[in-house]
Amino acid sequence: xxxxxxxxxxxxxxxxxxxxxxxxxxxxxxxxxxxxxxxxxxxxxxxxxxxxxxxxxxxxxxxxxxxxxxxxxxxxxxxxxxxxxxxxxxxxxxxxxxxxxxxxxxxxxxxxxxxxxxxxxxxxxxxxxxxxxxxxxxxxxxxxxxxxxxxxxxxxxxxxxxxxxxxxxxxxxxxxxxxxxxxxxxxxxxxxxxxxxxxxxxxxxxxxxxxxxxxxxxxxxxxxxxxxxxxxxxxxxxxxxxxxxxxxxxxxxxxxxxxxxxxxxxxxxxxxxxxxxxxxxxxxxxxxxxxxxxxxxxxxxxxxxxxxxxxxxxxxxxxxxxxxxxxxxxxxxxxxxxxx
Amino acid sequence: xxxxxxxxxxxxxxxxxxxxxxxxxxxxxxxxxxxxxxxxxxxxxxxxxxxxxxxxxxxxxxxxxxxxxxxxxxxxxxxxxxxxxxxxxxxxxxxxxxxxxxxxxxxxxxxxxxxxxxxxxxxxxxxxxxxxxxxxxxxxxxxxxxxxxxxxxxxxxxxxxxxxxxxxxxxxxxxxxxxxxxxxxxxxxxxxxxxxxxxxxxxxxxxxxxxxxxxxxxxxxxxxxxxx
Numbered sequence: 001x002x003x004x005x006x007x008x009x010x011x012x013x014x015x016x017x018x019x020x021x022x023x024x025x026x027x028x029x030x031x032x033x034x035x036x037x038x039x040x041x042x043x044x045x046x047x048x049x050x051x052x053x054x055x056x057x058x059x060x061x062x063x064x065x066x067x068x069x070x071x072x073x074x075x076x077x078x079x080x081x082x083x084x085x086x087x088x089x090x091x092x093x094x095x096x097x098x099x100x101x102x103x104x105x106x107x108x109x110x111x112x113x114x115x116x117x118x119x120x121x122x123x124x125x126x127x128x129x130x131x132x133x134x135x136x137x138x139x140x141x142x143x144x145x146x147x148x149x150x151x152x153x154x155x156x157x158x159x160x161x162x163x164x165x166x167x168x169x170x171x172x173x174x175x176x177x178x179x180x181x182x183x184x185x186x187x188x189x190x191x192x193x194x195x196x197x198x199x200x201x202x203x204x205x206x207x208x209x210x211x212x213x214x215x216x217x218x219x220x221x222x223x224x225x226x227x228x229x230x231x232x233x234x235x236x237x238x239x240x241x242x243x244x245x246x247x248x249x250x251x252x253x254x255x256x257x258x259x260x261x262x263x264x265x266x267x268x269x270x271x272x273x274x275x276x277x278x279x280x281x282x283x284x285x286x287x288x289x290x291x292x293x294x295x296x297x298x299x300x301x302x303x304x305x306x307x308x309x310x311x312x313x314x315x316x317x318x319x320x321x322x323x324x325x326x327x328x329x330x331x332x333x334x335x336x337x338x339x340x
Numbered sequence: 341x342x343x344x345x346x347x348x349x350x351x352x353x354x355x356x357x358x359x360x361x362x363x364x365x366x367x368x369x370x371x372x373x374x375x376x377x378x379x380x381x382x383x384x385x386x387x388x389x390x391x392x393x394x395x396x397x398x399x400x401x402x403x404x405x406x407x408x409x410x411x412x413x414x415x416x417x418x419x420x421x422x423x424x425x426x427x428x429x430x431x432x433x434x435x436x437x438x439x440x441x442x443x444x445x446x447x448x449x450x451x452x453x454x455x456x457x458x459x460x461x462x463x464x465x466x467x468x469x470x471x472x473x474x475x476x477x478x479x480x481x482x483x484x485x486x487x488x489x490x491x492x493x494x495x496x497x498x499x500x501x502x503x504x505x506x507x508x509x510x511x512x513x514x515x516x517x518x519x520x521x522x523x524x525x526x527x528x529x530x531x532x533x534x535x536x537x538x539x540x541x542x543x544x545x546x547x548x549x550x551x552x553x554x555x556x557x558x559x560x561x562x563x564x565x566x567x568x
Contacts, residue, residue: 134527135522
């Protein structure tokens with residue numbers, strides 16, 4: 001069949017999957033560098049292990065599914081999922097935790113659903129949730145900022161799941177700022193008292209605010225390059241800020257301020273890199289606003305009243321589930337069709 | 341064993357397996373298969389009810405009008421479930437407590453009323469007996485297999501709590517594979533049941549497809565060699 005050729009102007013479009021994924025990975029680099037500046041080699045090692053596992057399991061699944069290996073491996077999507085997953089996992093993770101999470105992300109969440117473009121759920125978040133609910137006790141080892149772990153120590157923990165007995169784990173790990181607030185509140189302390197701890201910086205946690213800032217920079221660059229749409233990050237951040245703002249105004253002793261909510265945990269990373277996953281996110285403009293607002297609201301609810309440390313993964317997966325319905329009801333009117 | 345009986349047996353165990361092909365009775369299937377023993381216990385209970393209801397429904401099939409057959413089937417099944425429940429409570433009380441609500445819920449297992457309606461009400465007593473037995477065995481096999489997978493991944497053991505079913509002597513049946521296994525909670529939780537069942541169904545489909553391919557190639561080679 002011959003399609004009728006339209007006249008100029010043609011829109012130039014160089015947005016291949018491989019290109020888009022590579023741009024997103026570039027945008028992750030500043031945040032990742034700042035992250036490892038504060039927390040050491042563990043971060044880089046976790047990412048490397050996750051990417052390696054992702055590439056191997058992707059190759060395995062492609063072989064099983066009889067798909068062209070080189071073509072799909074070069075699209076960078078597995079690396080991106082693994083990278084995001086490794087950023088979400090605790091900084092001190094044993095190797096098997098990372099491998100299991102990545103395997104679930106690539107094998108179950110991506111390929112069993114039909115591979116890139118068919119997965120209804122964000123693979124990285126599926127991998128995270130699987131290990132979160134399976135091994136809660138291993139998901140708590142967050143390094144303290146500037147804990148001073150060198151390369152060999154980081155590698156040792158990755159392989160053995162523990163450090164030399166000479167190092168006291170309590171002196172190098174600490175709860176994340178969000179966890180600290182939750183525990184503090186349950187002990188009837190006020191936010192002001194809790195925030196006096198050196199874990200808290202100017203707006204978010206110490207170090208965490210800088211990391212979030214670097215991810216924000218990368219995210220803005222993606223927006224500028226037109227790789228992601230503005231609706232998802234905007235709507236997610238605004239919905240968290242509004243909800244947090246309302247509760248902060250009602251009782252500033254019980255609820256942390258909106259800026260803290262935005263610059264701690266994975267809020268920024270999720271808003272620009274995770275929720276914007278083109279496959280599992282909503283595809284219409286209005287739909288994206290609703291989808292991301294849902295993620296924001298659910299994140300705030302789970303964070304504030306839920307049992308899990310940071311609710312982003314659950315929020316993203318729950319809204320992934322709602323995407324087909326959202327897309328169905330937000331179809332834009334076809335040009336020329338009668339209005340409502 | 342004549343051809344009909346063989347078909348019934350094959351249907352129950354494989355071709356038309358209630359859990360893998362008809363996808364009936366998934367609620368108890370997914371809920372209680374966290375260990376082998378739980379799966380086996382519920383499987384046997386279902387097997388007894390299914391065989392009994394098939395036989396009784398087949399016996400009365402010529403005396404019950406089609407307008408009221410469903411209520412009659414349900415009452416027969418309910419009576420049998422109550423019997424099984426009382427027997428379990430009397431002789432296997434710990435197992436009865438572990439399985440809990442899922443014993444009385446066998447009444448609502450659609451595999452049972454499905455067989456009563458689609459098979460027993462149309463076939464002789466002996467055929468219905470074999471059908472009930474084989475469907476029950478097929479269901480039990482899947483329960484045990486899924487229970488084994490989930491228990492192995494989730495706890496790193498097999499046949500834990502065997503004493504619930506076989507008495508104190510069976511306490512040593514438990515096989516522990518690794519003493520300091522961290523436990524994979526997902527396998528024990530409901531998602532593990534869904535993923536596990538999905539994988540078992542997938543494997544069954546692969547085997548089926550391989551068998552079809554093999555018979556096809558056999559036919560092809562036979563016809564090729566038959567030609568002069």
